[in-house]
Amino acid sequence: DAVDAVEAQLQHTGITRRARTGAELMEVMLRLGELTEPELAERCVSADIADGLRDSGVLSPVSLGGRRYLVLTEELPLYASVAGTAPADGERYGFDEALRFLVARHLRTHGPVYTEAIAERFGAPLQELRSALEALADDGSFVGGLLTREATREQWCYRPNLDRIHRASLAMLRREIKPATLDELTRFLSVWQHRHPPARLEGEQGVHAVAEQMQGFAAPPEMWEGELFRGRVAGYQPDMLRSLSGRGELVACGTPNGRLLWFLRGDARAFLPAGSAESEELSSAARTLLRYITENGAAFLSDLREGTTLSLAALNRGISELFWRGLVTNDAAQEVLNVKRYRPADPALHPDERIVIVNPKRNPFRATAMRDVREAMRNIPGWQGHWSLVRRPAVLGPATTEEEMVRRRARQLLLRYGVVAREIAKREEMTGSWPLTAMELQRMEMRGEVRRGYFIEGLSGMQFALPEAVSMLDEVKRSPAGDERTVLNAADPANPYGSGIDLPGGETNFSRLPSNFLVLRGGAPVLSAESYGARLRRLTGDAVDADAVRAFAAHLRERYPSKQDIVVEYVDGRRPSETGAADILRSAGFYRDRVQTMRLDLR
Known part of the structure; x- marks a missing residue:
């Protein structure tokens, strides 16, 4: 595994890492420290090399913890200080200093090692060894804990070695991947997104789960019920969405290109459409309505009608403009699914203010007013539900940094697709820059949250997947395709x-x-x-x-x-x-x- 591969390099046991000369063996001994006879032989291409150093007095024997080792003669005082055999009149080191040095060298040339194994190797009392390890950990170069998957007791490791093992492990995982075809990806997405009949969800909880998976996905309004909810929730009924929307659990938001977003209450900040919300860019009717809702809070259409002097036609156009700019929403699902879009109106032909007809027979605006009334009554947004601001704390959720926003969107892509590549991310309107998303996904890989590899043939090489998605993709590849x-x-x-x-x-x-x-x-x-x-x-x-x-x-x-x-x-x-x-x-x-x-x- 990755630990063995890295240790083979650190310990010079690989065929290409073994000492070929006496000088090289001395260099190995300086890096590794004490070695038993079998350990020494494993690090030389020939036994004659070690014999030559032993015969010349470069290597000397030492006993630690009841075991015999060979060490460089120049380092005998270090080992004697730890073993308690240093002569009173010779060169000597303090026990704590010598133990810290030897333990640090041992950890620098190994992967994760159990605390008891270190104590046994140096014959050191466990309490003194723990003190030495804690002193080494003060500068952050050495870490302790359960460092491998199979660990059951405390381990210690040199942090750069742990990072190296982690990178090697990721590389091994990538090499193990056998890419799926696009046909298999299609089958996988059908299961992952609950379109496959056995994977479909049920009830309001199912609608809520689909909406959560689809947060940030902008779809034409007619698709939400016809395809996205009905195709993923068994026995879907419109009342399910209406109930969740009416309770405020789901919030809808329009985008400038006429598509519709659904998101969970408190999650909107990461998925709001980009663009300015400055009121100066709005029509006068839209500004009037936005000001009324801002000052008075959520309002029925009848409230907007009574609280402003706008005509019905202007009211229609203003609400539509605010909705498709992502500024207002309605808690009645049937309303947001049917908001029409209008072209900018000519104020001369469609004045914002209501026209009061004092004398219907003589008023020159009679025809215009009646035409506008008839048109407005046909297209009026529903009288059901409250129109309210989208950008309010309860909907947006807590304020956050741009870095956290990128992280949130990257996680949402993984939740939606399981496997993410550039081609998939770039088709989404609300995910932002792919390089920023890819950098966040790389950080998630280093934390062990996702895997990176070539999962799908035909997609770009930088692909990321959730571990559970990789398992599901493997299961899809093993299962027959079917003929339906x-x-x-x-x-x-x-x-x-x-x-x-x-x-x-x-x-x-x-x-x-x-x-x-x-x-x-x-x-x-x-x-x-x-x-x-x-x-x-x-x-x-x-x-x-x-x-x-x-x-x-x-x-x-x-x-x-x-x-x-x-x-x-x-x-x-x-x-x-x-x-x-x-x-x-x-x-x-x-x-x-x-x-x-x-x-x-x-x-």
């Missing part, structure tokens, strides 16, 4: 493909959009479907997999109730009728539509 077809949304974090990881066949144009899907067969992609099936592309085999098409249709029918049909425009870049795919699609329930497309009715 599963459908994976391209934007799902369980999908490793896209954004730097090509699909089979060198397909590089597959985008991680919520309207795109992959159909997997035992973890291997067999069919890609873009724009909800408008463009199909086979990824393996000579023909489109009919079972994959049926699985895709069933997935849309179950998860996307607003989707009425699938219209296939192209298969492998050609019209369905121009390929053999027409018959396969027809067997899956499609029929010919206009302009050479094929349609399947879902409802």
